[in-house]
Amino acid sequence: MRVTIADVARQAGVSKTTVSRVLNAGAEVDAGTAARVREVIAGLGYVPSSGAVGLARGSSRIIGMLTPSLTWPWMGEVLQGVVDTVEAAGYGLLLFTCNRGADSVGHFAAQVSARAFDGLLVVEPENTLDTITAMHRRGLPVVMIDDRGHHPLFPSVATTNRAGGASAAAHLLASGRTRPLVVTGRRDFGCVRERLAGFREVMPADLVIAGEFTEDTGRSAVEQALAQGWDFDCVVAHNDLIAAGALRSLRAAGRVVPDDVAVVGFDDIPMARHTEPPLTTVRQPMRRMGETAAGMLLAALAGDPVPVEPVVLPTELVVRSSAPAR
Amino acid sequence: MRVTIADVARQAGVSKTTVSRVLNAGAEVDAGTAARVREVIAGLGYVPSSGAVGLARGSSRIIGMLTPSLTWPWMGEVLQGVVDTVEAAGYGLLLFTCNRGADSVGHFAAQVSARAFDGLLVVEPENTLDTITAMHRRGLPVVMIDDRGHHPLFPSVATTNRAGGASAAAHLLASGRTRPLVVTGRRDFGCVRERLAGFREVMPADLVIAGEFTEDTGRSAVEQALAQGWDFDCVVAHNDLIAAGALRSLRAAGRVVPDDVAVVGFDDIPMARHTEPPLTTVRQPMRRMGETAAGMLLAALAGDPVPVEPVVLPTELVVRSSAPAR
DNA sequence: CTGAAAGCGCTTACAG
DNA sequence: CTGAAAGCGCTTACAG
Numbered sequence: 001m002r003v004t005i006a007d008v009a010r011q012a013g014v015s016k017t018t019v020s021r022v023l024n025a026g027a028e029v030d031a032g033t034a035a036r037v038r039e040v041i042a043g044l045g046y047v048p049s050s051g052a053v054g055l056a057r058g059s060s061r062i063i064g065m066l067t068p069s070l071t072w073p074w075m076g077e078v079l080q081g082v083v084d085t086v087e088a089a090g091y092g093l094l095l096f097t098c099n100r101g102a103d104s105v106g107h108f109a110a111q112v113s114a115r116a117f118d119g120l121l122v123v124e125p126e127n128t129l130d131t132i133t134a135m136h137r138r139g140l141p142v143v144m145i146d147d148r149g150h151h152p153l154f155p156s157v158a159t160t161n162r163a164g165g166a167s168a169a170a171h172l173l174a175s176g177r178t179r180p181l182v183v184t185g186r187r188d189f190g191c192v193r194e195r196l197a198g199f200r201e202v203m204p205a206d207l208v209i210a211g212e213f214t215e216d217t218g219r220s221a222v223e224q225a226l227a228q229g230w231d232f233d234c235v236v237a238h239n240d241l242i243a244a245g246a247l248r249s250l251r252a253a254g255r256v257v258p259d260d261v262a263v264v265g266f267d268d269i270p271m272a273r274h275t276e277p278p279l280t281t282v283r284q285p286m287r288r289m290g291e292t293a294a295g296m297l298l299a300a301l302a303g304d305p306v307p308v309e310p311v312v313l314p315t316e317l318v319v320r321s322s323a324p325a326r
Numbered sequence: 327m328r329v330t331i332a333d334v335a336r337q338a339g340v341s342k343t344t345v346s347r348v349l350n351a352g353a354e355v356d357a358g359t360a361a362r363v364r365e366v367i368a369g370l371g372y373v374p375s376s377g378a379v380g381l382a383r384g385s386s387r388i389i390g391m392l393t394p395s396l397t398w399p400w401m402g403e404v405l406q407g408v409v410d411t412v413e414a415a416g417y418g419l420l421l422f423t424c425n426r427g428a429d430s431v432g433h434f435a436a437q438v439s440a441r442a443f444d445g446l447l448v449v450e451p452e453n454t455l456d457t458i459t460a461m462h463r464r465g466l467p468v469v470m471i472d473d474r475g476h477h478p479l480f481p482s483v484a485t486t487n488r489a490g491g492a493s494a495a496a497h498l499l500a501s502g503r504t505r506p507l508v509v510t511g512r513r514d515f516g517c518v519r520e521r522l523a524g525f526r527e528v529m530p531a532d533l534v535i536a537g538e539f540t541e542d543t544g545r546s547a548v549e550q551a552l553a554q555g556w557d558f559d560c561v562v563a564h565n566d567l568i569a570a571g572a573l574r575s576l577r578a579a580g581r582v583v584p585d586d587v588a589v590v591g592f593d594d595i596p597m598a599r600h601t602e603p604p605l606t607t608v609r610q611p612m613r614r615m616g617e618t619a620a621g622m623l624l625a626a627l628a629g630d631p632v633p634v635e636p637v638v639l640p641t642e643l644v645v646r647s648s649a650p651a652r
Numbered sequence: 653c654t655g656a657a658a659g660c661g662c663t664t665a666c667a668g
Numbered sequence: 669c670t671g672a673a674a675g676c677g678c679t680t681a682c683a684g
Contacts (some may be wrong), residue, residue, distance in 0.1 A: 056679040359670085381676050
């Protein structure tokens, strides 16, 4: 049998109201009474039912998180940052993905309507941005972890894509490279445009191939560039998977990295230190982005003001041997 | 204002009881009445409050999941398998980690006491196995994803560690290798003992170095073996991180993989296809383990019998160039 | 400082 | 087939 607040009240010889008061602090309770109640609580091992508290208070102390996929290389870092922050605040994290398409989205939308959580953290809602925006407009607190330069109409956490691109260029320039081959993700992503613009602030770049954020794109882009006889002394990849593909094609073609061609990636996923050679890359602080977004959402739930402007966290160039300092 | 069951009842001209009945099917309701109620529900966009339903029913339709860390290479796959299965059954997934030590464990335990979820999925509870076992004994349905050969006292999903070890040995033997250097994780892990035993069923192995499941262990083990002048023609690593470290040390020492030394890993994490050369490894079906464990837990919650014996899913040898077929 | 009572939004015997 | 009422386990005005 579950121990309830009524059991505690009875054994402590007070009303449920009083027990509730010592549970939730705030209200004034006689110190002696409070101590007695606390003793009974401890003795009985009483813990309030989160469901009942939620119903009575009209909030669940749960945060929802919606991600497109959980298997992306950097998703674990984001999740860990979120979970740590959310747990430390006494909240729970309810996890959703769009992995099963319309079914997933339907399930998720139902949970929103059912008030299963108080606020929402969202990553990369490529096909659901409108849905999310509508939910936000109807009053659901939302914070987005914006890895794609979406710039939503609600609070978000982003990273310095432009400065990151510039830092890659500056590093390459400092090590004597001047003829970059840039391999990007899809052009309609804000992050792609920003990284490219930042890069070009420092170094001209005419050889640009746009594709997907995949190893295949990196591989075929380099093959294509070599086949065309393009002249480049470094490859600037818009993520580490593209960079890994580039490394592979360069090696297959007998080009030595970094002697013949330097390679720089973006993200710093765990794999980056295990490529051959290890990858110089622009690190995105995914964990801190998760922590920051969760913190902003918690603040919003506490009634604190939250900036509508994106909160932008700095990238950091991590130098490894694929593009050494020179 | 939130739409409640009372609103639906009023507008449909029936009692809340009847609305509840059409919501939950099962009970007999006049077809016409049911249709009318359904129309009102659709018109109002009514969705039952999950909190209220949970309180009334005494269950939350939420599954808890406890993991030591979310950043492990294969955790994303497990999570994805779990989330997909849980969502498809109309359940939610509440995520916890032990990442912040005692604090995390405390928060988690409180949620258990608060009945925040109906059943628990757990991965690798190295320091919490006793706690979990106690929770299970007190009536909490628990299923473990057993990646370490723990063999708990409650239902679990494991993989064929022994057969996996044997398959690595058989593959190496078939390609002419006979002098293995085995680098393992901690000896007190069941999976380590089983993988080693399976390997030795097929091929004798005297050169065994035990360490952690890390790249450092792989690196230093190979360095040590080379320094001692040990004679080996293949490295059998108990996970892919160890294998990656071994590859690095071999290359640094001028040994060519696979010509001089073949290397086999275990797990098949995403990184495995990006090492140089790409890694032959014994694949653990982490996603299917997640799906299976979630399915078992859902079955248990539905009242179906669940095997106490571990459910064992097969490993699969993935052949890449670090240990080609020959 | 304390308590009785109503209410949160549902489900479920019970009675008809 | 249908409904009134009690109950799930809390919180929160309201009154004292």
